Amino acid sequence: MSKFWSPFVKDLVPYVPGEQPKLARLVKLNTNENPYGPSPKAIAAMQAELNDSLRLYPDPNGDRLKQAGADYYGVQSSQVFVGNGSDEVLAHAFHGLFQHGKPLLFPDVTYSFYPVYCGLYGIAFETIELDQQFQIRVEDYARPNGGIIFPNPNAPTGCLLPLEAIERLLQASPDSVVLVDEAYIDFGGQSAIALVDRYPNLLVTQTLSKSRSLAGLRVGLAVGHPELIEALERIKNSFNSYPLDRLAIAGAAAAFEDRAYFDKTCAAVIDSRDAVVAGLQRLGFEVLPSAANFVFVRHPQHEAAELAARLREQGVIVRHFKQARIAQFLRITIGAPEQNRALLDALNAL
Ligand SMILES: *Cc1c(COP(=O)(O)O)cnc(C)c1O
Numbered sequence: 001m002s003k004f005w006s007p008f009v010k011d012l013v014p015y016v017p018g019e020q021p022k023l024a025r026l027v028k029l030n031t032n033e034n035p036y037g038p039s040p041k042a043i044a045a046m047q048a049e050l051n052d053s054l055r056l057y058p059d060p061n062g063d064r065l066k067q068a069g070a071d072y073y074g075v076q077s078s079q080v081f082v083g084n085g086s087d088e089v090l091a092h093a094f095h096g097l098f099q100h101g102k103p104l105l106f107p108d109v110t111y112s113f114y115p116v117y118c119g120l121y122g123i124a125f126e127t128i129e130l131d132q133q134f135q136i137r138v139e140d141y142a143r144p145n146g147g148i149i150f151p152n153p154n155a156p157t158g159c160l161l162p163l164e165a166i167e168r169l170l171q172a173s174p175d176s177v178v179l180v181d182e183a184y185i186d187f188g189g190q191s192a193i194a195l196v197d198r199y200p201n202l203l204v205t206q207t208l209s210k211s212r213s214l215a216g217l218r219v220g221l222a223v224g225h226p227e228l229i230e231a232l233e234r235i236k237n238s239f240n241s242y243p244l245d246r247l248a249i250a251g252a253a254a255a256f257e258d259r260a261y262f263d264k265t266c267a268a269v270i271d272s273r274d275a276v277v278a279g280l281q282r283l284g285f286e287v288l289p290s291a292a293n294f295v296f297v298r299h300p301q302h303e304a305a306e307l308a309a310r311l312r313e314q315g316v317i318v319r320h321f322k323q324a325r326i327a328q329f330l331r332i333t334i335g336a337p338e339q340n341r342a343l344l345d346a347l348n349a350l
Pocket residue numbers: 084085086087088111151155181183206207208209215218219220
């Protein structure tokens with residue numbers, strides 16, 4: 001606290017990201033990174049940009065990336081927004097689409113950045129309880145609101161909402177923006193981008209951090225009606241004209257174009273997830289059904305916080321959240337086969 005701060009700064013409750021340990025050698029299963037590394041074509045595209053052209057500003061619109069995203073998702077580039085990670089895209093959406101006086105709705109157990117953006121932009125919100133099985137019940141969202149947001153699959157539960165349920169939600173709140181945060185959709189769900197031409201109130205965000213293994217590059221997208229995209233462009237161009245650098249635009253576009261590598265690595269993560277689920281169940285864990293690159297688990301006989309601490313002593317880091325309703329759960333990222341084996345071996349030893 002300092003007299004130099006603008007007054008609202010002291011009331012901010014910032015997001016706390018998962019640990020990025022300085023020690024190598026740890027089995028890092030705490031922040032849902034992809035074990036397989038980016039497409040070699042994406043790396044080559046970025047290397048080709050490492051030259052004198054870096055003295056020039058990048059394309060402020062990232063048109064090459066917008067087109068690659070539009071081609072991949074089968075939409076027009078006017079329906080695509082690109083930003084510095086989907087977190088930045090989400091921030092612009094909160095700022096530009098959710099300030100309507102009525103509360104924004106999101107699940108009680110969800111991505112913990114949402115209330116942080118509400119705090120930053122002064123947006124009122126209401127949380128809606130997941131049901132006993134930790135599923136979103138769309139009927140509960142049919143109430144006055146200034147917008148609705150949830151990840152699909154949800155985080156940190158991994159649970160997937162089918163498209164027909166999302167459609168019912170869109171129809172029940174035709175005057176609000178429904179934002180579907182699809183950070184994990186490529187690991188087993190169907191994208192709601194299929195619905196954007198029919199629902200002008202639908203915005204879908206995507207990230208290259210998880211399924212395209214580019215968390216370090218910081219690239220995210222939004223897809224929706226051109227008028228929603230225009231709101232995001234207006235915010236972006238009032239904030240930072242160049243959110244994506246030359247390397248990011250080139251690397252992310254190449255990653256979208258390399259479908260073979262993407263398909264292969266997503267399939268490998270999904271196979272590993274099946275093996276991890278089976279291994280955890282053998283050890284007595286209860287595992288929520290996951291369509292993501294992580295699993296959300298609890299053990300009837302062991303404290304989650306204690307398990308996380310003991311795993312860390314053995315060099316395996318997983319994520320534990322203190323929120324009361326999920327305090328007995330651990331979120332465990334699906335790693336490479338040898339990392340998953342190290343996890344199961346460590347748990348077995350405990
Ligand atoms: C990882 C994640 C994001 C953020 O992704 P970035 O593109 O890396 O900023 C957004 N939403 C959810 C639910 C996530 O898990």
